[in-house]
Amino acid sequence: MTRRDDSDRLLPDYDLDKGKPSNEVPPNSRPVEYDRVPSGYEPIGQIELIGRVFRGLVRGRFPWWVLILAWICFGSLAWIYAYGAVVAIVVAFTSGAWISFAVYFIFFIAMSVMSAAFFSILWRATLAKLSNRKRGRK
Template sequence: MSKKDEFDDFLPERKPENYSIEIPAEQRPFENNRIPSGYEPMGEIELRGRVFSGLASGRVRWWVLITGWIIFGSFALVMIFVAIQSSLIVGLIYLAIAAIPIIVLFRGTMAKLSRRNRRNRYR
């Protein structure tokens, strides 16, 4: 007997392998819409941006919009009053800073009213 035959006695018979290729279905890209952490500085900035964006676009409930006018609007109006009374260059900076929440709330109110009118118009 040859050495090759002795080696084949210890191994099982080799069967031919069938190769196949699996092609996965086409997948849509995963949208990473995670909620940022408010404990990190950049996450806090992103959360504030989301809040002001939702508030300015009118996608919030009425009670949130009214509460925003009461809390942010009253504080901004006090700052505007102080800026007008000071009549200094620093007062203009106060005026610009105080106008930002008023503009956001005004845009949100107008968007909310126009969205409501659009919905009622097509019913």
């Protein structure tokens, strides 16, 4: 074939016979993984798994025993952080040095933020579970 015949065949304006029907078949494509479960062996995979657990917890679609167990595990951890924050602020105010006050105050802020995060997740999960239960009664 000549070069002109190749270009005519490959261009979109290629004139097909009007009498012959044509059928275009798309290439095979792999299915898209919409809900891929991340690997727990990699650091970013662990973060994704923990986020998945907390998102599921906040939506309220789980049995009651999961909520009670979450309050026992994560709630106790949050209370430990809150206790650490109170101890840090008491030690900060009783110590006379400004450097130690600053260190303990930063520790107090960090512990307060961590305990507030746990409490807010558990509180939202409880409210979601209670609202799902009310919707189910109607």
